[in-house]
Each structure stands twice: as structure tokens, then as C-alpha cells.
Amino acid sequence: MTKLQALFGGTFDPIHYGHLKPVEILANQIGLSRIIIMPNNVPPHRPQPEATSDQRKHMVELAIADKPLFVLDERELRRDMPSYTAQTLQEWRHEEGPETPLAFIIGQDSLLTFPTWHQYETILDNAHLIVTRRPGYPLTMQQPEHQQWLDDRLTLRSEDLHEQPAGKIFLAETPWFDISATIIRERLQNGESCEEMMPAPVLAYIMQQGLYR
Numbered sequence: 441m442t443k444l445q446a447l448f449g450g451t452f453d454p455i456h457y458g459h460l461k462p463v464e465i466l467a468n469q470i471g472l473s474r475i476i477i478m479p480n481n482v483p484p485h486r487p488q489p490e491a492t493s494d495q496r497k498h499m500v501e502l503a504i505a506d507k508p509l510f511v512l513d514e515r516e517l518r519r520d521m522p523s524y525t526a527q528t529l530q531e532w533r534h535e536e537g538p539e540t541p542l543a544f545i546i547g548q549d550s551l552l553t554f555p556t557w558h559q560y561e562t563i564l565d566n567a568h569l570i571v572t573r574r575p576g577y578p579l580t581m582q583q584p585e586h587q588q589w590l591d592d593r594l595t596l597r598s599e600d601l602h603e604q605p606a607g608k609i610f611l612a613e614t615p616w617f618d619i620s621a622t623i624i625r626e627r628l629q630n631g632e633s634c635e636e637m638m639p640a641p642v643l644a645y646i647m648q649q650g651l652y653r
């Protein structure tokens with residue numbers, strides 16, 4: 441049995457099928473032993489999520505309740521300070537030891553901004569990067585040095601992710617899901633249906649809490 445685990449961070453305001461379905465499919469395609477969903481603590485200078493940290497956490501719990509592969513990680517939510525992915529992955533590596541293969545999952549849109557993340561190069565020291573497809577975004581980097589950075593680490597072999605502890609970038613062949621939390625919030629504000637876009641218990645909770653009106 442595979443031991444490759446993957447961490448999937450995001451604001452999850454709210455969590456939706458565009459988050460859940462690609463990573464579930466990915467887990468089957470490449471063999472993941474665990475998907476750790478980690479809602480982030482949004483820095484004060486960024487636009488704040490509409491839902492509170494507790495509400496975002498609760499929506500994740502509802503979304504993964506019937507999915508044994510998924511677990512929730514509250515470490516970033518529990519911090520008073522906004523946290524950087526680089527720092528979180530360093531901690532995670534420390535906990536898991538040097539040999540365990542670890543991966544961090546991002547959508548295609550996040551790959552484009554990845555080189556602006558704090559200490560982005562060190563993230564690959566501690567984990568692989570797995571990129572899921574998302575409609576509307578190119579798979580090439582804008583700046584040549586960032587494209588070079590990507591090309592140097594790219595692998596087409598998912599086996600590399602199991603055989604090495606960190607350092608590779610894998611572009612997963614997951615289907616497109618044209619869903620975003622922004623679209624969901626807008627639709628809910630307009631009183632439009634979002635049933636197809638997220639698990640029913642999450643939508644029921646949103647309605648019960650009067651979120652995104």
C-alpha cells in the first residue's frame with residue numbers, strides 16, 4: 441500500500457466539488473494514502489473570507505464526513521498569526537521524517553502565482569507539488585525563469601512521487617470542474633441554486649447559517 445500523503449490548502453469559503461472531485465480522482469490515479477485538507481488563516485491585509493474560521497472548518501468537516509481518505513488539519517486555523525505554506529510544510533516534514541514522500545496539491549491557477557509565494561522554492565525541499573487542472577488557466581508560466589524552474593522539476597511519472605520524498609512537480613490529468621467559491625458566493629447572493637456544486641450537507645449548513653446572502 442502506498443504511503444504518499446498529500447496536503448491540500450485553501451480558503452474553502454466554501455469548500456466545493458471543484459476542490460473535492462479533482463483530488464479524489466487524483467488519489468485513485470496515482471495512489472494517495474491520505475488527503476489532508478487544511479483551511480488557511482487569512483492574513484489581515486488580504487480580503488477576508490465571508491465565513492468565519494469556525495464556519496469554514498465546519499463546512500470542511502461536513503464535506504469529508506463520509507470520505508475516509510480525507511482528514512482535516514486545523515494547524516493554520518489555530519495559529520494567531522497568518523501562516524506561510526513554506527513554514528507549514530517544514531513543520532510537516534519535521535513530523536513525518538526525512539524519507540516519507542509528501543505532496544502539496546494546488547490547482548492550475550495557483551501554479552501561475554506560486555512563484556510569488558513566500559519562500560516558494562523551499563516548499564519543494566519538503567514536498568512534491570501536484571497540480572490539478574482547472575479550466576481557464578494556461579499551463580505555462582509567464583516569466584521564463586519561472587518556466588525554467590517548472591521544467592527543471594517536472595515529472596510525467598507518478599512513481600517519482602512515491603520513490604522520492606520531495607522535489608518533483610507533477611501535472612495531474614484530472615478532469616475540469618468549472619466551479620469556484622467566488623461563483624458560489626455570487627450565485628447564493630442572487631438566490632440561485634448551487635446544488636450541483638457542493639455536497640448537500642455543506643449547502644444545508646450555508647442556508648441554516650444564512651451565509652453568503
Ligand code: ATP
Pocket residue numbers: 449450451452453457458459462545546547548549550572573574575617618619620621622623
Ligand atoms: P475563490 O473563488 O474564493 O478564490 P477557490 O474556489 O479558488 O476560491 P480556494 O479555497 O481559494 O478556492 O482554493 C484552494 C485550492 O483549490 C487552490 O489550490 C485552487 O487552485 C484549488 N481549486 C479551487 N477550485 C478548483 C477547481 N474548480 N479545479 C481545480 N482546482 C481548484
